[in-house]
Amino acid sequence: MQHTKTKVVIFSGGQLSEQALKYIQPEDFIIGADRGAAFLTKHGIHMDIAVGDFDSVTEEMKIDIAINCDRFIDCDPVYKNLTDTEMAFEIALEQQPVEIMMLGALGTRFDHSLSNVHLLRRTLELGIQCTLADDHNEICLMDARQSFTVMDHGFTYVSLLPLSMEVTGVTLEGFQYPLHQATLTLGKSLSVSNELVGEKGIIHIADGVLLVIQSKD
Incomplete structure (x- = not known):
């Protein structure tokens, strides 16, 4: 379903602190990916969509996440072809936004971090402003x-x-x-x-x- 909100904010399972919450505005479309969805749930932020295989959260937290979003997408961790972040990214593109903000997309897994940086190439080609951010960096293309x-x-x-x-x-x-x-x-x-x-x-x-x-x- 396409929405009219112009900015999508994705919370992924990398490094997140409360500083990330400053990027959210009331009118934003919010997507939580796996541990990013758990982070938002713990901080009382309701999501438009939560997506992932949720193999890094407890069953109890998974239930809480499902309650805390308008749409819950649970994927098989073995047979899915995309990372949780890229699944969230594809959903973000479906909204046809003007801007995408990606939080928790950087962290200790360099392979995941670099893969997420490469996603910027997609938004550049589509003319969508996209930023990856954490407490120490903001990255654009x-x-x-x-x-x-x-x-x-x-x-x-x-x-x-x-x-x-x-x-x-x-x-x-x-x-x-x-x-x-x-x-x-x-x-x-x-x-x-x-x-x-x-x-x-x-x-x-x-x-x-x-x-x-x-x-x-």
């Missing part, structure tokens, strides 16, 4: 179709990492270390740990796909 504005909201560093073999025509405005028509190559660290000099910075690129990572220690 951009290409040459439009410039990207980075706002100073408590994250100290801004790193730019190519997700294509190279990104050309990189020009930065409002950064401590400016670039003009530079080329960033996969495997090089030229654009790691830059900083804003004001309230915002603007990134332009001519070609390629670029990860924009705001981070703090």
